[in-house]
Amino acid sequence: MDKFAGEGIVIRQYLGHYYVSDGSGEVDCAISSKLRKQLEYPEANPGSRRRRVQSVRRVRVVDPVAIGDRVRFDTAAGNTGLIREVLPRRNKISRRASGTSGREQILAANIDQVLPVFSVDEPPPDWDLLDRMLAIAEWQEVQAIICLNKNDLPYRDGDREWAENYERIGYRVVYTSAVTDMGKETFRSLLQDRISLFVGPSGVGKSTLLNWLQPGLRLRTAEISQTTGEGRHTTTHLELVRLSGGGLVGDIPGVKEFYLWHIKPEDIPGLFREFRPFLEQCRFRDCSHVHEPACAVKDAVEAGEIDRRRYTSYLRLREKP
Numbered sequence: 256m257d258k259f260a261g262e263g264i265v266i267r268q269y270l271g272h273y274y275v276s277d278g279s280g281e282v283d284c285a286i287s288s289k290l291r292k293q294l295e296y297p298e299a300n301p302g303s304r305r306r307r308v309q310s311v312r313r314v315r316v317v318d319p320v321a322i323g324d325r326v327r328f329d330t331a332a333g334n335t336g337l338i339r340e341v342l343p344r345r346n347k348i349s350r351r352a353s354g355t356s357g358r359e360q361i362l363a364a365n366i367d368q369v370l371p372v373f374s375v376d377e378p379p380p381d382w383d384l385l386d387r388m389l390a391i392a393e394w395q396e397v398q399a400i401i402c403l404n405k406n407d408l409p410y411r412d413g414d415r416e417w418a419e420n421y422e423r424i425g426y427r428v429v430y431t432s433a434v435t436d437m438g439k440e441t442f443r444s445l446l447q448d449r450i451s452l453f454v455g456p457s458g459v460g461k462s463t464l465l466n467w468l469q470p471g472l473r474l475r476t477a478e479i480s481q482t483t484g485e486g487r488h489t490t491t492h493l494e495l496v497r498l499s500g501g502g503l504v505g506d507i508p509g510v511k512e513f514y515l516w517h518i519k520p521e522d523i524p525g526l527f528r529e530f531r532p533f534l535e536q537c538r539f540r541d542c543s544h545v546h547e548p549a550c551a552v553k554d555a556v557e558a559g560e561i562d563r564r565r566y567t568s569y570l571r572l573r574e575k576p
C-alpha cells in the first residue's frame with residue numbers, strides 16, 4: 256500500500272543502510288536482494304580456456320551501491336525504502352579490495368573531482384600512492400586536484416620539485432596550511448557546487464581542511480579496513496556531506512594503499528598523462544616502455560622531458576597494478 260517510486264542520490268552508507276537524498280529529505284533504504292544478485296557478475300576463469308563456459312568465477316563487488324550513486328527506490332512506511340535500481344554511473348572511483356582477490360570496492364560514484372591530499376611532512380608525501388590515485392582518476396576521466404597541506408613545514412629533499420612537476424604536466428596543485436591559512440580561499444572556491452572526494456592517508460590534515468569548508472563539519476567516516484591476507488575488507492561508513500554554500504564532499508579516510516581495479520597493463524601508460532605525446536613514437540606498437548629498445552618514453556626520461564620519479568612509479572604500478 257501507498258508505495259511510490261522515488262529517485263535520488265545515495266549520500267550515506269552504513270551497515271547495510273543507504274541514505275538517499277531526493278531533494279526533499281533523506282530516505283533510509285535497504286537494497287533489494289534482486290539488486291544484489293544482478294550486480295554479482297560472472298567472469299570467465301582466465302586460467303582455463305576449455306572450461307571457460309562451464310567454470311565461471313563469481314566476482315562480487317564488496318557493495319553494489321556506493322555513495323554518489325543515483326538510484327530508484329520504493330518507499331514504505333516511516334521514511335524507509337528499498338533501492339530497486341542503480342542508474343548508470345558517469346564514473347566510479349574504485350579499487351581492488353584488500354584481503355581477497357577479485358573484489359571491487361567502489362568508494363564513490365558520479366564524482367566531479369577527486370582531491371588526493373598529502374602533507375609536506377608529518378607524514379611525508381607518498382608520491383607513488385599519489386600516482387596511483389591520479390591513475391584511477393585518469394582512468395575514469397575524473398578531474399584530480401592535488402592538495403599539499405602543511406606548507407608551514409619545511410620541504411624535504413626533492414619534494415618541492417616533485418610537487419611542481421605535477422603542475423608542469425597539467426595538474427592543479429593547491430598548497431595549503433591550516434596553520435597559516437595559506438590557500439584557504441582557493442581551497443574553498445574549488446569545492447563550491449561540485450561533488451568532491453577526498454582521498455589520502457591519515458594525519459595529513461584532511462579533517463582540519465574540511466573544517467575550513469564549514470566549521471564543525473565532521474564527516475561520519477570510519478577507517479576502511481586495510482587488513483591484508485584473509486582479513487576484513489569492509490567499508491563501514493561512507494558519506495557525502497552537503498555544504499551549506501553548495502556542493503557535496505566525501506572523505507575516504509586512511510588510504511594507505513590503492514590497487515587498481517580491472518586495468519589492462521597496456522592501458523597503464525596512457526594513465527600517466529605526460530607519457531601520452533610519446534606513446535605513438537616507440538618502435539614497437541605494443542611497447543611496454545619497460546625494456547624495449549627505441550622506446551620514446553624511455554628516451555624522454557633520459558632527455559629530462561619525463562620526470563624520472565614518475566617513470567619509476569609507472570614501473571612499479573605496471574609490476575603490481
Ligand code: GDP
Pocket residue numbers: 404405406407408431432433434435456457458459460461462463464
Ligand atoms: P587527518 O587524519 O588527515 O584527518 O588529519 P587531521 O586533520 O586530524 O590532522 C592531523 C594532525 O596534523 C593534527 O595534529 C593537526 O593539527 C595537524 N595539522 C593539520 N593541518 C596542518 C597544517 O597545515 N600544518 C601543520 N603543521 N599541522 C597541521
Ligand code: ZN
Pocket residue numbers: 537542543544545547549550551552553
Ligand atoms: Zn615505449
